[in-house]
Amino acid sequence: MSAPAKTEITPQKSASISVLPADRVTYVEIGEDAAGQRLDNYLVRVAKGVPKSHIYRVVRQGEVRVNRKRAKAELKLETGDVLRIPPMRVSQRPVTQAPAAPFAEGAIPVLYEDRHLLVVNKPAGIAAHGGSGISYGLIERLRATHPDEPMLELCHRLDKETSGAIVIAKTRKALVRMHDLMKAGGVEKHYFTLVKGDWVNERQHVRLPLERYLLASGERRVRVSAEGMKAHSIFTQLERFGAVTFLDVELKTGRTHQIRVHACASGHPLVGDDKYGDFEFNKAVAQGTLGMPFKRMFLHAARLAFEHPVSGEALDIRAPLPPECEGLLAALRRSR
Structure with a gap:
């Protein structure tokens, strides 16, 4: 009997992702739009509604992989990196966080x-x-x-x-x-x-x-x-x-x-x-x-x-x- 063929996974381009699906593993190829960002900041941006504590937990537990390896939250992403992102639970309470407030004129020289x-x-x-x-x-x-x-x-x-x-x-x-x-x-x-x-x-x-x-x-x-x-x-x-x-x-x-x-x-x-x-x-x-x-x-x-x-x-x-x-x-x- 021949061995079953391996399933090829084609990662999505990072520029095409604004929100991660919550019900399946997602593979993402980092493009120039996300290169240079920290791993934790990128995940916070795309994992809408997921508590930050949960994001940091799955990173610490090695469920998020970069080029098939465990990675730390502070890792700087590079063009061509492939991320494996597990399904992550969304907060049961609706996210009602107010948008970031702009600085008053002259507050930041x-x-x-x-x-x-x-x-x-x-x-x-x-x-x-x-x-x-x-x-x-x-x-x-x-x-x-x-x-x-x-x-x-x-x-x-x-x-x-x-x-x-x-x-x-x-x-x-x-x-x-x-x-x-x-x-x-x-x-x-x-x-x-x-x-x-x-x-x-x-x-x-x-x-x-x-x-x-x-x-x-x-x-x-x-x-x-x-x-x-x-x-x-x-x-x-x-x-x-x-x-x-x-x-x-x-x-x-x-x-x-x-x-x-x-x-x-x-x-x-x-x-x-x-x-x-x-x-x-x-x-x-x-x-x-x-x-x-x-x-x-x-x-x-x-x-x-x-x-x-x-x-x-x-x-x-x-x-x-x-x-x-x-x-x-x-x-x-x-x-x-």
Whole structure:
């Protein structure tokens, strides 16, 4: 008896899918319309009515496959990838979520804009994108603010409590080339931060490998580990205030929470860091022990320097410190 013939599966093109069927496995071939997106963000977009907790669960359990392999939620999709997406239950309650609200005029300062790129100065307290527990982030609200733009996609991310320069692509060409540029180390990234204690060295290279892990609650954390990925930060002293030090940090790699963990491992946690910081010190700072109440993490993406991904023009983009950070530095200088 001859063996039964294998069934050939022809994946649907990603551009043709707006809503996934809920009753069968779906195979999707990623095209340029979805290239560069994170796997979780793509699934949230096409799995209408499916709770985000369920989407993250099927990814963790390996039911979603990319090129027949298990994949993590943060995987960046590439043109030609084939996704296997299982049937996913739809919430029994109707989805009544309000649409993302546009930003008020001037609420998000524009640092640079042309027909390929948009660079804005993100305030602290706004997530870069919607995700687990967050309905809408910066990118969703920017899309609502600019409804005539056919495409707006994040080129990279900043933590919710980090302010500063963030790059958004307005064309697929710019997005793909910015990703390539970042992978190749072609973007010079500088952050301003205030850390606890007196940072002694004027310039210090920190090379400690970093590993991501999950708390029992499911929340992501990062730690120094020999099993982790290589990470390199350069800390340069700008001003010393005794109790705290103002630093410039150049990132040579772009790991999750890299500055926060490298600073903490060096004995100088970031002021206001609610994940890796000195919580009692942060509480005192919030009450004004540094000269004024300060209730956020002091970490700001201050400068991005790179060649424009399409034109090749040299760009050097500076993001001014927000008023609350400038105010704290002014109070420290007065009391010095």
